[in-house]
Amino acid sequence: MGSPANLRWRTLNDYRRQQANLAATCGKCRRTAILDINKLIHWFFLQQWNDAIPVVERRLYCVKCRRRPSDLKPTTQAPDHLPFFPRNDMEWRSVIRRLRD
Numbered sequence: 031m032g033s034p035a036n037l038r039w040r041t042l043n044d045y046r047r048q049q050a051n052l053a054a055t056c057g058k059c060r061r062t063a064i065l066d067i068n069k070l071i072h073w074f075f076l077q078q079w080n081d082a083i084p085v086v087e088r089r090l091y092c093v094k095c096r097r098r099p100s101d102l103k104p105t106t107q108a109p110d111h112l113p114f115f116p117r118n119d120m121e122w123r124s125v126i127r128r129l130r131d
């Protein structure tokens with residue numbers, strides 16, 4: 031991962047290209063969650079959401095107080111296990127089925 035200052039972090043794909051995960055900090059309680067970039071991209075793709083960072087900010091919320099994140103930035107830290115992502119291929123398939131119905 032290069033220096034973040036020299037890169038543009040405009041979309042989730044920019045993060046993936048740099049092999050960075052996304053650190054989202056809550057605007058209220060300051061809890062930070064590390065999101066797995068590949069799962070996040072897969073999730074946005076399934077929902078047919080745009081992956082521009084301002085859109086991502088509006089789609090994410092704090093699991094504790096449900097506020098939106100005030101700060102999104104790249105990180106090389108390992109992702110947290112978060113309840114809103116499917117945990118395995120079977121669960122991903124069931125999400126895909128649900129969205130198609």
Ligand SMILES: [Zn+2]
Nearest residue numbers: 056059092095
């Ligand atoms: Zn919070």
